[in-house]
Amino acid sequence: xxxxxxxxxxxELRLELRTPQVIPAMALFGVTTxxxxxxxxxxxxxxxxxxxxxxxxxxxxxxxxGINRLFVADHEEGGFDGFLLAPVDRTAMLVAKALxxxxxxxxxxxxxxxxxxxxxxxxxxxxxxxxxxxxxxxxADAGVAIVGTLVGALAIQTRARDLIVPLIGLPLLVPxxxxxxxALAPALDAAGAGALPGRWLAILGLYDLVFGLVAYAVFDFxxxx
Amino acid sequence: MYGSRLQxxxxxxxxxxxxxxxxxxxxxxxxxxxxxxxxxxYLHVPLAIVALGGFVFGAYQAVQHLRTxxxxxxxKSYVAIHMSLILGIGALVTGSIWARASWGKWWVWDExxxxxxxxxFLLYCTYQPLRFSIEDRDRQARYASVFAVTAxxxxxxxxxxxxxxxxLIHPRTLDSQDNLPGEMRLAFLVCLLGMALLYVxxxxxxxxxxxxxxxxxSLKRKLGAADAARGRSAAPEATVS
Amino acid sequence: MAAPPTxxxxxxxxxxxxxxxxxxxxxxxxxxxxxxxxxPNGAGKTTLLRVLATLLxxxxxxxxxxxxxxxxxxxxxxxxxxxxGHAPLLYRDLSARENLAYxxxxxxxxxxxxxxxxxxxxxxxxxxxxxxxxxxxxxxxxAVARAVLHDPPVLLLDEPTANLDPAATHLVDELxxxxxxxxxxxxxxxxxxxxxxxxxxxxxxxxxxxxxGPPSREVGRDAIGALYR
Numbered sequence: 001x002x003x004x005x006x007x008x009x010x011x012e013l014r015l016e017l018r019t020p021q022v023i024p025a026m027a028l029f030g031v032t033t034x035x036x037x038x039x040x041x042x043x044x045x046x047x048x049x050x051x052x053x054x055x056x057x058x059x060x061x062x063x064x065x066g067i068n069r070l071f072v073a074d075h076e077e078g079g080f081d082g083f084l085l086a087p088v089d090r091t092a093m094l095v096a097k098a099l100x101x102x103x104x105x106x107x108x109x110x111x112x113x114x115x116x117x118x119x120x121x122x123x124x125x126x127x128x129x130x131x132x133x134x135x136x137x138x139x140a141d142a143g144v145a146i147v148g149t150l151v152g153a154l155a156i157q158t159r160a161r162d163l164i165v166p167l168i169g170l171p172l173l174v175p176x177x178x179x180x181x182x183a184l185a186p187a188l189d190a191a192g193a194g195a196l197p198g199r200w201l202a203i204l205g206l207y208d209l210v211f212g213l214v215a216y217a218v219f220d221f222x223x224x225x
Numbered sequence: 226m227y228g229s230r231l232q233x234x235x236x237x238x239x240x241x242x243x244x245x246x247x248x249x250x251x252x253x254x255x256x257x258x259x260x261x262x263x264x265x266x267y268l269h270v271p272l273a274i275v276a277l278g279g280f281v282f283g284a285y286q287a288v289q290h291l292r293t294x295x296x297x298x299x300x301k302s303y304v305a306i307h308m309s310l311i312l313g314i315g316a317l318v319t320g321s322i323w324a325r326a327s328w329g330k331w332w333v334w335d336e337x338x339x340x341x342x343x344x345x346f347l348l349y350c351t352y353q354p355l356r357f358s359i360e361d362r363d364r365q366a367r368y369a370s371v372f373a374v375t376a377x378x379x380x381x382x383x384x385x386x387x388x389x390x391x392x393l394i395h396p397r398t399l400d401s402q403d404n405l406p407g408e409m410r411l412a413f414l415v416c417l418l419g420m421a422l423l424y425v426x427x428x429x430x431x432x433x434x435x436x437x438x439x440x441x442x443s444l445k446r447k448l449g450a451a452d453a454a455r456g457r458s459a460a461p462e463a464t465v466s
Numbered sequence: 467m468a469a470p471p472t473x474x475x476x477x478x479x480x481x482x483x484x485x486x487x488x489x490x491x492x493x494x495x496x497x498x499x500x501x502x503x504x505x506p507n508g509a510g511k512t513t514l515l516r517v518l519a520t521l522l523x524x525x526x527x528x529x530x531x532x533x534x535x536x537x538x539x540x541x542x543x544x545x546x547x548x549x550x551g552h553a554p555l556l557y558r559d560l561s562a563r564e565n566l567a568y569x570x571x572x573x574x575x576x577x578x579x580x581x582x583x584x585x586x587x588x589x590x591x592x593x594x595x596x597x598x599x600x601x602x603x604x605x606x607x608x609a610v611a612r613a614v615l616h617d618p619p620v621l622l623l624d625e626p627t628a629n630l631d632p633a634a635t636h637l638v639d640e641l642x643x644x645x646x647x648x649x650x651x652x653x654x655x656x657x658x659x660x661x662x663x664x665x666x667x668x669x670x671x672x673x674x675x676x677x678x679g680p681p682s683r684e685v686g687r688d689a690i691g692a693l694y695r
Contacts, residue, residue, distance in 0.1 A: 003572075014560060014564055015560065077553075077558055078554065078556070084520070084544075085520075085547070086545060086572035087544040087573070150371075154368055154372065157364060158358035163354070163358075174386070210378060210382055225521060361483065363481075
């Protein structure tokens with residue numbers, strides 16, 4: 001299992017380094033979304049609830065691009081068959097893809113969160129604020145990565161991949177949006193950063209756990225034929 | 226095998242539902258704040274609860290389908306979700322009418338139960354398009370079941386998240402049974418039972434219909450009639466035993 | 467005690483929707499023997515290979531590979547078959563070396579084996595270039611190296627020499643040809659070459675086994691030609 005996961009992860013990393021497609025697209029799309037928020041909200045700065053919402057929505061939409069592309073190379077170039085022929089646990093694919101997607105999201109956030117700070121966020125980016133944002137986003141990323149891997153694998157074999165991913169993915173991720181937005185709002189408040197709301201972190205953690213188990217239980221059925 | 230039991234079931238659900246509505250109209254007391262409009266409660270809440278129950282039932286059948294590979298389980302799951310979607314539309318419409326009557330707005334975002342229901346409804350709306358976009362029928366059935374299981378687990382989790390998200394400003398007379406006076410509760414429970422019976426009747430009816438159609442097709446095939454070209458379909462086909 | 471037959475099929479059936487891609491195929495293949503599968507396009511040749519490779523599950527009948535029943539014991543078969551289909555199963559943006567290194571890790575094969583194979587298929591000098599820069603023949607050679615990477619006792623080959631020039635055919639033959647000492651299932655459209663290497667011939671038409679048996683007067687070019695009419 002560990003060997004297969006590391007083989008898959010290395011391959012994933014190599015592909016993205018060789019022809020960077022997913023991460024630049026996600027980052028660019030994210031920055032554009034921030035600019036669009038600036039004009040559509042007609043605000044130069046945002047804080048509190050609004051800031052949390054803008055950041056979460058931007059990251060979620062960027063994530064949709066990554067989910068759409070997650071299995072394309074494996075599907076079109078036969079990587080699925082190659083993987084299925086190997087004597088390894090099929091769960092390795094789920095674990096490796098979810099880890100890869102988490103990695104993509106983290107890299108994109110490393111670019112987008114500072115961009116958000118410069119472009120739109122009212123309160124100054126302090127070290128303490130960044131630490132809180134990082135903790136919340138990491139929990140949210142895990143949920144997005146698990147559900148994204150599941151939905152990406154579901155959609156890749158359909159004729160309408162680009163439609164299926166957001167149609168199924170967005171409603172499934174509503175609890176993550178709620179949890180992340182609620183947890184981020186006090187941290188991004190203008191009146192000074194509030195404490196981390198433990199309840200919403202617990203909700204995010206619960207979501208990650210439950211969908212981790214669901215994905216583990218059903219993922220094999222998406223691979224076999 | 227289906228016919229006679231279906232008839233009994235249909236009569237039982239009509240009688241129970243009519244009885245429940247009669248109780249709601251004449252026996253249950255008028256609500257002090259909302260007046261007659263509150264009576265829609267006896268239609269709206271059973272619709273929503275039975276629809277959600279149907280989604281979970283569909284997920285259960287999907288689990289069985291994945292475990293056993295029995296295609297009839299996929300058909301049962303499909304019909305369960307299909308019927309729940311129809312009841313779900315009813316629940317959303319009646320909920321909206323009720324919101325209009327009691328708060329003056331067609332839609333209220335701070336009623337978490339309704340919002341959570343909408344999210345689940347939107348998710349299940351993608352069930353048919355998902356099926357339709359997969360041509361191979363075995364794969365279609367398998368993927369639909371994966372979806373049904375995932376969405377079935379999502380249903381309670383989503384309720385938890387949405388409910389926590391809203392500060393509880395509204396008194397929840399609607400869901401906590403303790404706040405219901407005895408007469409209201411009796412009428413409500415009869416309505417709920419009637420709605421559940423109606424759901425089961427519709428579910429069985431649709432299954433019977435699909436079986437009959439599959440049998441007819443197989444008989445035609447045996448008689449040597451040219452098999453009508455089957456287009457791409459989202460619906461699973463019943464297997465003829 | 468004699469080794470069990472490498473491949474045993476009994477009434478094997480596989481459907482796609484209503485259509486039976488394979489129906490009621492029965493045959494036995496002894497260790498080290500070569501089965502050549504003939505048949506027009508859509509006859510079920512590729513489906514048969516994919517079922518034997520555990521990529522498709524049988525819908526009816528029984529299939530045993532190396533004594534293990536499919537699909538129940540598919541996990542025992544994986545890693546013991548080398549599969550060479552129409553698709554090379556190589557990532558186009560990675561080099562041949564990176565692709566093989568990836569599969570070597572999946573199959574737990576030492577990295578030295580990758581270099582050895584790159585040498586044997588004549589790709590050593592281009593091994594660091596991405597696969598999408600290769601000619602079709604080079605892709606096929608890289609795919610052959612991928613298929614035999616884990617030294618499988620059973621080979622499933624879908625027209626292995628279709629895109630190759632004579633020199634490359636010779637290189638590939640050493641690895642997956644009759645002399646490779648493996649049990650082989652090979653699909654072919656070429657009655658002369660196919661019959662020459664066959665120990666058992668399977669002729670498929672519309673998913674049915676029209677011909678099963680060793681080459682003989684009855685199982686010859688005429689019978690194979692009839693499949694295509």
